[in-house]
Amino acid sequence: MNKSVFLALALLTAGATSAGAQSGPNPQEQMACRSDAGKFCAEHIGKPPQMNACLRENKTKLSDSCRKVVESRGG
Numbered sequence: 001m002n003k004s005v006f007l008a009l010a011l012l013t014a015g016a017t018s019a020g021a022q023s024g025p026n027p028q029e030q031m032a033c034r035s036d037a038g039k040f041c042a043e044h045i046g047k048p049p050q051m052n053a054c055l056r057e058n059k060t061k062l063s064d065s066c067r068k069v070v071e072s073r074g075g
Contacts (some may be wrong), residue, residue, distance in 0.1 A: 006051070025069065029069045032066045033065075037051060037066075041058065056070055058073035
């Protein structure tokens with residue numbers, strides 16, 4: 001993965017409204033979604049709001065660990 005994917009994941013929840021989304025994802029959460037972000041949402045790298053929306057839209061296709069992160073972040 002390149003640095004853009006890492007940055008996108010770091011800002012994954014920038015627009016989320018849940019109380020738990022006030023801080024960015026921790027390193028474990030980033031690792032949980034790194035592969036899924038590249039696989040399903042690569043076109044949104046560098047666009048955190050679109051990446052977040054894409055991961056939510058693809059929630060049923062995500063790995064269990066990434067799905068849990070998305071759900072915990074209001075998705």
